[in-house]
Amino acid sequence: MMRDTVTQGDNEMNNGKGRLVTWLFGFGAVLGTAMLVAGCAAPAPSGALARFDLGPPTMPVSAVAGANSAAGAAGANAPASDVAAASAQQLSPLKVVVNAPSWLDSDMIYYRLPASEGDQARVYANSRWLTSPARLFGDRLRASLSVDRVVLAAGDPAAAPALRVDLEEFAQYFDSTSASHGVVQVRATLFDGPKLLAQTTLRAQAPAATADAAGGARALATASDAVQKQLIQWLAGRVPAPSATTRAPAQSRALPATSSAGSSPVSASAPSR
Known part of the structure; x- marks a missing residue:
């Protein structure tokens, strides 16, 4: 599947370049062909790379x-x-950590071709994120949450419930040579000390204005904001005041799976409540 494929990086992308060109000409869209083939050409020197982020944070209107x-x-x-x-x-303080699989813990910008072309994820050769999607999404999420609560790092010694967000999908999907959309999916888990309170999966997508990396980056920014809005709504009323369980010794306060390089499964799950 996707994670197995993407780890092959640019080598696989270049090996499949002929297949991409065949698919594009099958649609007979010359303009779309030029855009996508340019994005999948052999890597250019680092100085020629275009760099993208999610834009300035958009603060949600909260109570x-x-x-x-x-x-x-x-x-x-x-x-x-x-x-x-x-x-x-002001709402209760919250510790926040964002995890991601290894393929999302880099600056690569990923896209997918239509399902008819197989379940493969590819990378743009001449475009990169400013930093990893996990870092971009995490910084944006903390900025949104800090509108109405204190947001703490996972290892902060202060007593507070904890939110772990596992970034599961962050890619541009092509429906045709000229139409694509950005997809963001996360799994959110809320803890009170070692106690699991709730878990949910959230997903959003947004259309891309252009069939290239720039359009994909803007679409992913919009989808990220939509997911984060869902997440804030889901948290409403679920985050308890710091309890006795969060005042345990330091080794008991550690948030499970705090590594940003990869996500690990939760030992138990609870339905959204």
């Missing part, structure tokens, strides 16, 4: 943000008690 905006709109001379009341709505 706390709305309260703070309302307080600001009331005027700079609003009573201190009103400002304090808005601040008191």
